[in-house]
Amino acid sequence: MAKAVCVNGLKRPAGGGEGAGGRLAARKRRRKADGGGPEEKSSRLSAALFGEDCEISCDQLYELLKYAALGKCHNATQPSWCRIYQQSHLAGVVVVVLHEMSQLHFYKFYLQFKHLRKVFQHRFTLTPSTNFLASLYGGANLKPENTAQGLTSAGSECVPKSSDLECDPIIRKYGEKKRGLTSYTLTLEEQKKNDYPIKGSPGCKGYIYTECDQQRTDSSPLFGLDCEMCLTAKGSEVTRVSLVDAQGQCLLNELVKPEGVIVNYRTRFSGITKKMLCPVKTRLPDIQTRLKKMLPHDAVLVGHSLNSDLQALKMIHPSVIDTSLLFARNEGRRFKLKFLAKAVLGFLDCLQVTGQRPLLLGRQELESSGLCQSNLSISNKEILQRALEDVPLSTFSIVQFSLDPEYVASHLLAGLCEKVRSKLTDMLTIYVGPFEEGFCLKSVKKEFGRCGPIQSLTVVTETYQPHVCIQYEVLEAAQLAVESLNGAEVAGSCIKVQRPVTAAMLDSDVLIKELELDVENEGVIYVAGLKKSLTETDLKEEFSQLKDLETLFLPKDLQSGKHRNCCFLKFQKSQSAVDALEVIHGWTVKGSKLRSRNALASGHLWKWIWQMNRSDGKQGGNILHERMKQLSDLEQDLTKKVKKLDHHIKKLYRSLQNNTLCVVLFPGVNSMDGSQSGLGLMAIKDDGGRSAC
Known part of the structure; x- marks a missing residue:
């Protein structure tokens, strides 16, 4: 019988068509159905973040992003703390910044961040800073020879030099002085010459006229129009229409169901997939009607090769500006929009108006992901330009998101921190008993110490019979004690083992x-019962017989620096960890019987819990009481907002192109009201599975 492996939480047979070869074949079939090209090589991450030294600085994070965006061909250095294999095949880099949120928020609302914790396998603690983006990009001390100045992506066209633009037709025709809007609109002859749909033309039978006949002035409203097309049995048909105003505000972003049978979705260029169009009921006449109603009678449309968009829409509009014609190279050859954005506008992350790849994440892509809200912005900051001067537009973007400041304000940090600290303390705590009077406490400590490092042990005498309260240092130890010692005979008594019964513990099992x-x-997996005399070398030798063992992490006391009596083992394959559990549980190493279970807390979380439970948390009674009261009033609403945020990021992640590195950052909080470490999550989008890891 074939063994079962876990893929995205579903058990599937390891052999046959659902194995590695089967998944590869399925992926190829999907690409063929979507009209894609040959199979792309996959990039993957390998991050050494399992141990205690998994706190990453802004400089180290910058190092990673620079290498991911530029690669070796531009002299970017592979970061020492994380390796990106097949970097040259990365489709792009997307960074999602969740302002005013920290590691504290992630674990307080852990159950609500359902998508983040299921997709992003690589996590690390992030050093907090007062101005995160400035620290990340502006704070990196780059030597001139190590910056990305003057570099473009391999195989792409060169960004036009300023001298080229000085000789450009628009400069020669209009001069360098700024002119009014009407100076740049195409004449009727220019429209005819460049295949624009013209009213009364024989080739435009059945086309819809916008009826925008009012006289144009330099103050007439300007609108950016862009369409995505697919290839159908009828030819090229519209699949998405986007309209923005002069301020970049998205007015329309609609998917359209073509009339003909789709032959090629052109996903590589449009970002449109079969799955996206399946539920769509909007047809071209619906869009034509909406556009006609939305456009004022003196509207001017602007776009890059706008004639193609109007032809696909089967619409006629009398006043247009075409940026592909305004800026033209020698012999009429046209610049791509991304190069004009860099050379003329001088920034990288422009709002997408015309045919860019969806990875640029213009406002219309964000709108479709549910992220285009008033509290969302796309960064086009100078700090990004200085850091990654000429990274192609389609390869790097930043999405910033902030919850309402009322909910994550620094003055609530202390109350939130105290609440999380209290819950973690309860989860690390167990009550053991009842015992007979005069029982041997040393025997209890010895037996329960085999489950993991004990932080404190006290006798509770207020009950009818004595009990013992034990607080562990790691979650696995407390859980192992509950699972393996409940109902056991210890110190001459048959005991019960349970956690505290409090309101905060109602969802502890979940x-x-x-x-x-x-x-x-x-x-x-987590292994306990180790003798403290064992060194890391001893343990590696002892566990070397285990198949596919990748990493051994031996936690240390953060004050004394001494090893604890437990360790974590990371295996290359999940099944190897399952097999190792069966072997290790009950295994005797130098006279000590081992206990083991699945891991619950990785290195960064273990260290964070350890630090939180050693902080005194003293804030002044009245102040803390008021903050806790405020927090209770807001927490229910905040829980809903966090759940919605996770859903938005899920939609954004799904919209990304395959082989895209996605980094989600909780920058942390560093202010007079308190300081909390940040958290980083990483994954490379892979349509064939959860992520390439």
Whole structure:
């Protein structure tokens, strides 16, 4: 019988058509159905973030982003803390910044961040800073020879030099002085020459006229129009229409169902897939009617090769500006829009108006992902230009998102921190008993110490019979004690083992289960009962017989620096970890019987919990009480907002092109009201599975 492997939480047979070869064939079939080209090579991440030293600075993060965007061909250095294999095949880099949020927020609302914790396998603690983006890009001390100045992507055209633009037809025709809007509109003859649909033309029978006949002035409203097309049995047909005003505000972003049978979705250029169009009911006449109603009678349309868009829309509009004709190279050859954006506008992350690849994440792409809100912005900051001067537009973008400041304000940080700290303390705590009077406490400590490092142990005498309260240092130890020692005979008594019964612990079982199933814990097991005299070398030798063992992490006491009596083992394959669990549990190493279970907390989380539970949390009684009261009033609403945010990021991630590096950053909080470390999550989008890891 074929073994089952877990893919995206679903069990599938490891052999036959659903194995690696089967998944590859399925992916090829999907690409063929979507009209894609040959199979692309996949990039993958390998990050050494399992141990305690997984706190990454802004400089280190910058190093990663620079290498991902530029690669070796532009002298960018492979970061020491993370390796990107097949970097040259990356389709692009997307960074999502969740302002005013920290590692604290991620684990407080862990159950709500359902998508983030299931997709992003690589996580790291992020050093907080007062101005995160400035620290990330402006704070990197780059030597001139190491910057990206003057570099373009391999195989792409060169960005036009300023001297080329000085000789450009628009400069020669209009001079360098700025002119009014009407100076740049195409004449009727120019429209005819460049195949624009003209009213009364024999080839435009059945076309819809916008009826925008009012006299144009330099103050007439300007609108940017862009369409995406697919190839059908009838020819080229519209699949998406986008309209923005002069301020970049998205007015229309609609998917359109073509009339003909689709032959090629042209996903590589349009970002449109079969899955996106399946539920769409909007047809071209619906769009024509909406556009006709939306455009004022003196509207001017602007676009890049706008004639193609109007032909596809089967619409006629009398006043147009075509940027592909305004800026033309020698012999009439045209510049691509992304090069004009860099050379003329001087920035990288422009709002997408015409046919860019969807990875640029213009406002229309964000709108379709549910992210185009008033509190969302696309960065085109100078700090980004200085850091990645000439990275092609389609390869790097930043999406910034902020929840309402009322919900994540710094003055609520102390209350939130105290609430999370209290819950984690309860999860690390167990109550053991009852015991007979005069029981041997040393025996209890020895037995429960085999489950993991104990932080504190106290006798509770307020109950009818004595009990013992034990607080562990790692979640796995407390859970192992509950699972393996409940009902056991210890110190001459048959005991019960349970966690505290508090309001904060009502969802503890659900939380433990979700932590165990977290993608970050795949292939990782926890081993306890080690003698403290064992060194890391001893343990590596002892566990060397285990198949596919990749990493051994031996936690240290952060104050004394001494090893604890537990370790974590990470395996290359999940099944190897399952097999190792069966072997290790009950295994004797130098006279010590081992206990093991699936991991619950990785290195960064283990260290964070350890630090939180050693902070005194003293804020002044009245102040803390008021903040906790404020937090309780807002927490329910915040939970809903975080869940919605996770859903938005899920839609954004799904819209990304395959082989895109996506980095989600909780920058952390560093202010007078408190400081909390940030959190980074990484994955490379892979249509054949969760992510390439």
